[in-house]
Structures are given as structure tokens and as C-alpha cells.
Amino acid sequence: MKLIENWFSERYSENLQLSFRVSDQLLSVKTDYQRIDVFDTYDFGKLLAIDGTVQLTEKDEFVYHEMITMFPFYHMDKPPRKALIIGGGDGGVAGQLIKMGLESVINIEIDNQVVEVCKKYFPDLADSFTSPKVDLRIEDGIKFMKSSAEKFDLIIVDSTDPEGPAEGLFGQDFYRDVKNRINPGGIVVAQSGSPFYQPKALKMAYNSARSVFKHSIVYTAFIPTYPSGFWSFTMSSDSEMKPSGEEIKSGKYFNSSVLKGATQLPEFVKVILSE
Amino acid sequence: MKLIENWFSERYSENLQLSFRVSDQLLSVKTDYQRIDVFDTYDFGKLLAIDGTVQLTEKDEFVYHEMITMFPFYHMDKPPRKALIIGGGDGGVAGQLIKMGLESVINIEIDNQVVEVCKKYFPDLADSFTSPKVDLRIEDGIKFMKSSAEKFDLIIVDSTDPEGPAEGLFGQDFYRDVKNRINPGGIVVAQSGSPFYQPKALKMAYNSARSVFKHSIVYTAFIPTYPSGFWSFTMSSDSEMKPSGEEIKSGKYFNSSVLKGATQLPEFVKVILSE
Structure with a gap:
């Protein structure tokens, strides 16, 4: 996943998104089933996204x-x-x-x-x-x-x-x-x-x-x-x-x-x- | 408030923001107390922001x-x-x-x-x-x-x-x-x-x-x-x-x-x- 100016955004719809500022993009890989991304975010620690959707963050x-x-x-x-x-x-x-x-x-x-x-x-x-x-x-x-x-x-x-x-x-x-x-x-x-x-x-x-x-x-x-x-x-x-x-x-x-x-x-x- | 590519973003912190795609910026005015913005958003209808913070939207x-x-x-x-x-x-x-x-x-x-x-x-x-x-x-x-x-x-x-x-x-x-x-x-x-x-x-x-x-x-x-x-x-x-x-x-x-x-x-x- 490509980041825009170090922000990872999850699109909730075409018209709404939540964005996390990222200190590091740790991984971006396409598997047989889905895309997996791992980011280090400032506010929520490490974040796991699958197909662009937040699965979990360390903080919550x-x-x-x-x-x-x-x-x-x-x-x-x-x-x-x-x-x-x-x-x-x-x-x-x-x-x-x-x-x-x-x-x-x-x-x-x-x-x-x-x-x-x-x-x-x-x-x-x-x-x-x-x-x-x-x-x-x-x-x-x-x-x-x-x-x-x-x-x-x-x-x-x-x-x-x-x-x-x-x-x-x-x-x-x-x-x-x-x-x-x-x-x-x-x-x-x-x-x-x-x-x-x-x-x-x-x-x-x-x-x-x-x-x-x-x-x-x-x-x-x-x-x-x-x-x-x-x-x-x-x-x-x-x-x-x-x-x-x-x-x-x-x-x-x-x-x-x-x-x-x-x-x-x-x-x-x-x-x-x-x- | 200046919009970036027709998105209004509320910053929750330096590192986190929620963004609404806007069809129209209806008003942006600085009063004696605060800045008031009104946007027409795609997902939430009209939105009232004060000092960059969402106060209300028609939908919620x-x-x-x-x-x-x-x-x-x-x-x-x-x-x-x-x-x-x-x-x-x-x-x-x-x-x-x-x-x-x-x-x-x-x-x-x-x-x-x-x-x-x-x-x-x-x-x-x-x-x-x-x-x-x-x-x-x-x-x-x-x-x-x-x-x-x-x-x-x-x-x-x-x-x-x-x-x-x-x-x-x-x-x-x-x-x-x-x-x-x-x-x-x-x-x-x-x-x-x-x-x-x-x-x-x-x-x-x-x-x-x-x-x-x-x-x-x-x-x-x-x-x-x-x-x-x-x-x-x-x-x-x-x-x-x-x-x-x-x-x-x-x-x-x-x-x-x-x-x-x-x-x-x-x-x-x-x-x-x-x-």
C-alpha cells in the first residue's frame, strides 16, 4: 500500500476516511488471499491492516x-x-x-x-x-x-x-x-x-x-x-x-x-x- | 478553512484525523469567539464545525x-x-x-x-x-x-x-x-x-x-x-x-x-x- 505523506488512511466509504500518521511502514505483502500491511503509527503503536482495513492496533x-x-x-x-x-x-x-x-x-x-x-x-x-x-x-x-x-x-x-x-x-x-x-x-x-x-x-x-x-x-x-x-x-x-x-x-x-x-x-x- | 482536494479533516491529534469528502463549502467565518465552518458532505449531509471540530452533522x-x-x-x-x-x-x-x-x-x-x-x-x-x-x-x-x-x-x-x-x-x-x-x-x-x-x-x-x-x-x-x-x-x-x-x-x-x-x-x- 502506498502512503500519502506518511499517512495511512482507511476508507470507510468513498467519502469518509480515518487516517493515522505513520512513523514506519514495516510490511506490505500480497498473499493468496489478501493484502497485509503493518505500520508503526504515532498514536496507536503498531497497526495491522488487511485489504486496507484496520484489524488491530497495539493500543486498542x-x-x-x-x-x-x-x-x-x-x-x-x-x-x-x-x-x-x-x-x-x-x-x-x-x-x-x-x-x-x-x-x-x-x-x-x-x-x-x-x-x-x-x-x-x-x-x-x-x-x-x-x-x-x-x-x-x-x-x-x-x-x-x-x-x-x-x-x-x-x-x-x-x-x-x-x-x-x-x-x-x-x-x-x-x-x-x-x-x-x-x-x-x-x-x-x-x-x-x-x-x-x-x-x-x-x-x-x-x-x-x-x-x-x-x-x-x-x-x-x-x-x-x-x-x-x-x-x-x-x-x-x-x-x-x-x-x-x-x-x-x-x-x-x-x-x-x-x-x-x-x-x-x-x-x-x-x-x-x-x- | 482551506480544504485539501475537497476533504474536510478534523484533527484528533497531530497524528490522527477523520476526513469527510465535501460537495460544497457553504461558509467559513471568523467570529469574535471562534471560527465557524459549514460544509455539505456526501455521507453526513450538512456539517457544522467550530474551530475545526465537528459540532454536528445532519445525519447523526x-x-x-x-x-x-x-x-x-x-x-x-x-x-x-x-x-x-x-x-x-x-x-x-x-x-x-x-x-x-x-x-x-x-x-x-x-x-x-x-x-x-x-x-x-x-x-x-x-x-x-x-x-x-x-x-x-x-x-x-x-x-x-x-x-x-x-x-x-x-x-x-x-x-x-x-x-x-x-x-x-x-x-x-x-x-x-x-x-x-x-x-x-x-x-x-x-x-x-x-x-x-x-x-x-x-x-x-x-x-x-x-x-x-x-x-x-x-x-x-x-x-x-x-x-x-x-x-x-x-x-x-x-x-x-x-x-x-x-x-x-x-x-x-x-x-x-x-x-x-x-x-x-x-x-x-x-x-x-x-x-
Whole structure:
């Protein structure tokens, strides 16, 4: 990616962009699946972009990684032991799951280059792949879901947006396969885009999930480097999901207040989901 | 303000900016207090900037205006009848208050030019100033608080950030004056900046408010065109403030879920407030 006067810009549309001043362009590589860029930014530390879209920065990755792991974790009747991650090639989700006491994590990433890049530039995150509890496999998550017979307590879909290789991860077929891989009482959670800029992605994830599972809950978090700063996640299960009444371990973003508040959706989000 | 290739950029820091593509620059004027710009943007309709900072856009003003009015309204034991607005020269807050049934609104704006610009470019908002219930006065809000003996049920501080003319509105002296102007059971609410980029503004507003009032509550909302997309408000009273148990009128953002969820602060915000 070519920078204009040392600014990296993510285009939210043809008419809107967020720009980070960059001290160093560390990497720009085209893989079989996507373009990967790594920048050193002044305000957010190192930044990983895929196809021009910010995936994570050192300074605010904690919000996304806590919210996609701790939030479903504290909605389960008993602590999950075995988890599956689809995507997550940076290692951030796997690291959170290990920290939370998961015994076994299978991480299916389609693009080996994402893993290699993160090992080099985001070692604090990718370090989780050295854990004996994490089984990292480079393969297509959609195919894995169809071929494997393994079952999991918690399935986390940590994907890019529904353009490019991740599109299938937002569809009903995928959720049908997920259902076959989930233990009783288990939960599947997926990032489902910006309700403000990507209402279709949210609606697609939510409709796909609830056409297959008995219960689906949309929750949100504030992520400053994602489009609009407001992000959604969709969590589904055949069991009822209630916030834990037990003691909560706080992260830097997640805490017992967020556990209560994140499912309280603004009216325009409710309208998207009900349309 | 000079545009670069028809993009208006708000600098969040030396190293970060959000940029809107502009179809027309409608106005750029330097007043006694500040610079006012009006742009027609492709994605957000007309946009009002003061000193280079987005104050409102046609597309997302509803979030800020609903949250600074409806949220405190539904924390009052009985419906407020008389309100005071400090700032609010666009008319958006006054309009919401009239819609909510307030009988009398005094609106103190320091800069007459803000009002004139908004009458011309944001008539849907500034139309509220034609209501016989709204008494618009062009004067310094800080001086008004000291000189007036009038009392109010609800005081709304709809100011710019604490650099420039609004600085005094974040201090303890101002809150002491506010306390003398508030009826028993009344509430004062102020915008208190982005917790992520402006933790000092939030801390200053919160500390000033709670050094004077018995109860202060910080709540947040998602506003896509404000820095980081995540905004705080600080609401104070000498009476306990509890969310209404009665039926709630929803706006486009505010609803009974937001009434419950907006006070559930992420851990990093709690840390700012407790430091």
C-alpha cells in the first residue's frame, strides 16, 4: 500500500476516511488471499491492516479481544474447556482463551502469512501459538466445519468483514455446520460489523445465526480504530444465555458493568435487527 | 478553512484525523469567539464545525441531542417544566426540550453568529428559536449564572470542548453557580468529551460536578462523527437520580435499553474517574 505523506488512511466509504500518521511502514505483502500491511503509527503503536482495513492496533486491540472472549465466557453455565477459533491468525483470541483457563483451543486460520506477520510484528499476541494448549491449523474454516467431527464448548468467529474470504462465515450454511460442532450449553460468537456503516453485515450474521440457533444476542463495544467506533458481536446458543451472577474478572474494557450494558442496544440498532 | 482536494479533516491529534469528502463549502467565518465552518458532505449531509471540530452533522446529530436531553429527563421524579441551556446555539437541544413538553426554556449562547449560521443552514434545528417557549439570549453563560436569580429544573451545558470560550464551563466555580440556579430535585447535565482521547476533560467535568453536587453519574453514547466515536456526559443532582420505571418514549437512539445501559462504563473509563 502506498502512503500519502506518511499517512495511512482507511476508507470507510468513498467519502469518509480515518487516517493515522505513520512513523514506519514495516510490511506490505500480497498473499493468496489478501493484502497485509503493518505500520508503526504515532498514536496507536503498531497497526495491522488487511485489504486496507484496520484489524488491530497495539493500543486498542484489548477491546475487541476481551469482548469476543470474556463476554460469551460469562454467559455460560459452566466454564468452557474446549474452544474453536475460526480466523484469529493474530493470536489475540487464543491468548485470551488461555488466560481464561481454556484447556484446549483449535485455531483455524486460512492465511499462513497472517500468522507469520503477527509472529514477527505482534509477538505479544502471536506468542499464544507457542502454548501446548493451542493447536494452530492453516486451513479453510468453512471446510473444517464440514469435515471435522470434533465438538466444542465455545466457537469464536474472528473474521474479516463479509467481503473477500470471510463472506461465507456470515451465512446460514456456515451456522448449520457450527451447530453440529457445538456441545450442549455451548455458545458461538462472531464479530458482526459496525451497526452504523455495515447494517447489512450485522443483519446477515444475526439472521443466519437465529435461523439455526434458539437464542441469539447482539451486543456492542466501543472500538476507536474500527469504522464509526461502534462495533457489534452476535452470540448464539441453543441454551438460554444469561449474564453470570458470579464474580467477574475485569479486563481493561470488560467488567461486570459492561456485562450488563453491552446488550442494551440503541433504537437504530433494534430497528436494523427487526427489519 | 482551506480544504485539501475537497476533504474536510478534523484533527484528533497531530497524528490522527477523520476526513469527510465535501460537495460544497457553504461558509467559513471568523467570529469574535471562534471560527465557524459549514460544509455539505456526501455521507453526513450538512456539517457544522467550530474551530475545526465537528459540532454536528445532519445525519447523526440525533444521538447527541437525544442523549443530552432525554437521558436526564427520564431520571427525574417529576417532569421538568423550566430549563436552561448554556451553549446550544444550533437550537437542537431547545427543540428536543420543547418536544418533551418543557414549558419554558432559556437558551444562553455566547456567539450570535452560531445562531445566525444555524438559522440559515440548519433550519430544522434552529427553528426551535421561533417557539414562544424558548427565550434565546446572546450572552456569556458563565456571567449569566452569576447574575441571574432564576431557578430551573433542568440545566443543560451544551458546550464546545474545554479549550476556548467553553473552558470555564468545566470548572468547579461554574458548578457552584449552577447549584444556586437549580430547583430541588433538579439535574444539571454537561457533555464531557471523549473518554478515550480527552480523559482530562471528562475528569475535570466529573470532579467539578461531584465536588459541588451530592450525586454525579457519567454516561456514554456512540457518536460516529465525534473523536473516537465514543462520548461522555456527566449528570449531577443533590437528589438521587434513578432511571424512570415509567413508559419511555424512544428516539432514534435513546430508548429504555439505553436508559439502562448507558451508565454501564467500561473498565478504562472507571479507572479515569477513580484516579
